[in-house]
Amino acid sequence: MDIVVIGSGLSAIGAVKALVNNGIKPTVLDVGNVLEEDKKELIDKLHNKVPAHWTSKDREQITSNDTVKNKGSIPKKLLFGSDYFYGKSNSYAKVLSQGSMPPFSYAKGGLSAGWGAAVLPASQIDIKDWPIDHNELDKYCQIILDDLPYSSVEDGLSLNFPRMTHKNTQLQLSTRASILLDKLNKKVKLKKDDTLYGEARLLVDTTDNGCQYCGECMSGCVYNSIYKSSNDIEKLQKNGEIEYFSEHLVHRLVEEDNKVLVEFFDKNGIKQTKKFDKVFLAAGAVNSTRIILNSLKNTKKDLKLKTRGGFVVPVFSFKSLPIDWPVVNTQPSLFLEYRGDRLEHWVHVQVASDNELLLKMLGLRTMQNNFISKLKRWIANHTYLLLVNYHSDHSGTYEVKLEGDTLKTKHNPAYPQFKVLMRSWWKLFTILFKIGSIPIYPFAKLNSGSYHVGGTLPMKNDPQDFETDKLGRLKGMNNIHIVDTAVFPSLPGTTIGLLMMANSYRIVDKIFSKDKDVKNS
Ligand SMILES: Cc1cc2nc3c(=O)[nH]c(=O)nc-3n(C[C@H](O)[C@H](O)[C@H](O)COP(=O)(O)OP(=O)(O)OC[C@H]3O[C@@H](n4cnc5c(N)ncnc54)[C@H](O)[C@@H]3O)c2cc1C
Numbered sequence: 001m002d003i004v005v006i007g008s009g010l011s012a013i014g015a016v017k018a019l020v021n022n023g024i025k026p027t028v029l030d031v032g033n034v035l036e037e038d039k040k041e042l043i044d045k046l047h048n049k050v051p052a053h054w055t056s057k058d059r060e061q062i063t064s065n066d067t068v069k070n071k072g073s074i075p076k077k078l079l080f081g082s083d084y085f086y087g088k089s090n091s092y093a094k095v096l097s098q099g100s101m102p103p104f105s106y107a108k109g110g111l112s113a114g115w116g117a118a119v120l121p122a123s124q125i126d127i128k129d130w131p132i133d134h135n136e137l138d139k140y141c142q143i144i145l146d147d148l149p150y151s152s153v154e155d156g157l158s159l160n161f162p163r164m165t166h167k168n169t170q171l172q173l174s175t176r177a178s179i180l181l182d183k184l185n186k187k188v189k190l191k192k193d194d195t196l197y198g199e200a201r202l203l204v205d206t207t208d209n210g211c212q213y214c215g216e217c218m219s220g221c222v223y224n225s226i227y228k229s230s231n232d233i234e235k236l237q238k239n240g241e242i243e244y245f246s247e248h249l250v251h252r253l254v255e256e257d258n259k260v261l262v263e264f265f266d267k268n269g270i271k272q273t274k275k276f277d278k279v280f281l282a283a284g285a286v287n288s289t290r291i292i293l294n295s296l297k298n299t300k301k302d303l304k305l306k307t308r309g310g311f312v313v314p315v316f317s318f319k320s321l322p323i324d325w326p327v328v329n330t331q332p333s334l335f336l337e338y339r340g341d342r343l344e345h346w347v348h349v350q351v352a353s354d355n356e357l358l359l360k361m362l363g364l365r366t367m368q369n370n371f372i373s374k375l376k377r378w379i380a381n382h383t384y385l386l387l388v389n390y391h392s393d394h395s396g397t398y399e400v401k402l403e404g405d406t407l408k409t410k411h412n413p414a415y416p417q418f419k420v421l422m423r424s425w426w427k428l429f430t431i432l433f434k435i436g437s438i439p440i441y442p443f444a445k446l447n448s449g450s451y452h453v454g455g456t457l458p459m460k461n462d463p464q465d466f467e468t469d470k471l472g473r474l475k476g477m478n479n480i481h482i483v484d485t486a487v488f489p490s491l492p493g494t495t496i497g498l499l500m501m502a503n504s505y506r507i508v509d510k511i512f513s514k515d516k517d518v519k520n521s
């Protein structure tokens with residue numbers, strides 16, 4: 001059987017692993033852009049040294065990021081100074097955007113090339129509009145986590161968000177994170193279904209060969225310790241378990257004679273076709289939607305792309321919090337989850353206790369002894385950041401439609417309903433106040449769109465036009481399965497990366513598993 005997976009991001013890797021585990025060798029067709037050669041050379045050079053031997057020039061080079069200078073907006077995460085993993089309009093796939101452009105990627109590994117690697121399983125309350133049982137998704141989350149580097153501990157988060165592993169691997173907490181966690185443990189009562197906190201769950205390698213505590217997580221990991229799906233793609237390709245082809249930009253899919261014709265542009269821009277028995281489409285929500293609209297032809301349908309919103313806010317701590325930087329991991333260190341009166345969905349808060357971009361913005365990455373530097377250092381000693389995320393029910397949307405060859409998108413910003421905003425801000429304030437901190441809301445940067453998008457072709461029990469069944473198929477399509485977040489009915493605030501890997505694994509497993517229990521469940 002000839003099976004193809006389109007894409008190499010997180011959604012694709014779930015499907016690819018399920019195929020391989022069911023004894024099938026799939027073809028993977030991908031655009032697959034990679035980091036610029038000069039940057040790769042620098043990374044290879046630094047990879048062979050310990051961080052203590054990096055020069056300040058090395059650090060400047062890998063962390064260069066001009067978006068930090070844009071005072072009015074949240075800095076954009078770059079990878080070693082490159083934005084190559086964010087997709088842009090090109091002559092074969094034009095995009096015209098009104099307002100901000102929704103995120104998509106043409107990179108090998110997709111957006112996971114530069115993501116945060118924060119994961120939580122979904123809570124039932126946040127996916128109650130899904131046609132899939134939440135216990136079933138949990139089962140697949142566990143399969144996914146068993147096969148990945150995963151830093152997690154058994155703590156208060158587990159009251160609602162099971163850790164799903166018996167592995168005991170965890171990152172060392174920084175001094176700041178330990179102090180904050182200690183205060184939370186002493187002052188804030190854990191309450192199932194209401195208020196939870198604990199150490200951040202991260203897909204990061206904590207072994208001796210893994211994280212080297214270099215303090216530069218926000219610019220990409222020189223030691224390749226933060227998981228990205230291209231790691232697995234390369235491993236599977238090397239083992240001969242998949243066939244991987246980059247420089248294939250898929251344009252459309254046509255079902256004929258029980259086969260699927262995949263039409264794509266090759267690296268010279270020439271249109272070609274290949275036939276497969278089944279297609280698992282994982283080009284990311286935006287590009288999968290585009291491929292489907294191209295395939296349906298002549299449709300003028302305006303589709304709604306959901307997103308998760310939220311805000312970033314600095315927090316002032318009454319007590320000074322020692323800074324470990326640069327010998328520290330700077331991914332979010334703690335998670336805080338809360339719900340409650342008029343907060344139907346979980347609000348997901350990532351505590352970035354140690355953040356090098358903040359130090360960069362304050363100009364504190366080099367030691368100076370003048371008055372202004374001392375004042376800034378005092379501010380840094382009393383400040384940390386929170387990244388607060390809401391469910392897609394409380395966020396803006398994008399309109400997506402195809403006009404000729406151009407994908408037109410329009411951002412419709414919408415902030416959470418006033419009651420949600422007020423309740424969530426107040427509850428966050430009361431929790432933080434108990435631990436001697438206050439969020440500085442006047443400096444909060446609200447974000448009505450985010451890097452988390454999906455929901456254009458949602459899965460339904462009884463799918464209508466532009467909706468999919470539980471196996472990601474549109475009406476009238478038998479062998480084209482959409483397996484990325486385009487089929488998510490809604491997006492939980494509590495991260496979506498794990499959920500997308502689990503759901504795409506589930507779809508493939510349901511089709512190919514020889515295990516009767518899986519097929520029947
Ligand atoms: C800075 C940042 C931080 C993030 N942090 C987190 C986090 O901490 N936790 C979390 O859960 N999520 C996070 N996310 C979101 C998460 O990374 C994305 O939701 C996820 O990676 C999307 O995966 P995907 O496979 O669906 O799509 P993508 O990552 O977009 O991958 C699409 C793949 O398809 C290929 N492709 C695209 N179009 C075509 C085409 N026409 N033909 C052939 N191939 C094609 C691309 O080359 C790519 O391989 C973050 C995102 C960003 C940008």
Ligand code: SF4
Binds near residue numbers: 204
């Ligand atoms: S601190 Fe971050 S960037 Fe540095 S080695 Fe560890 S995971 Fe990688």
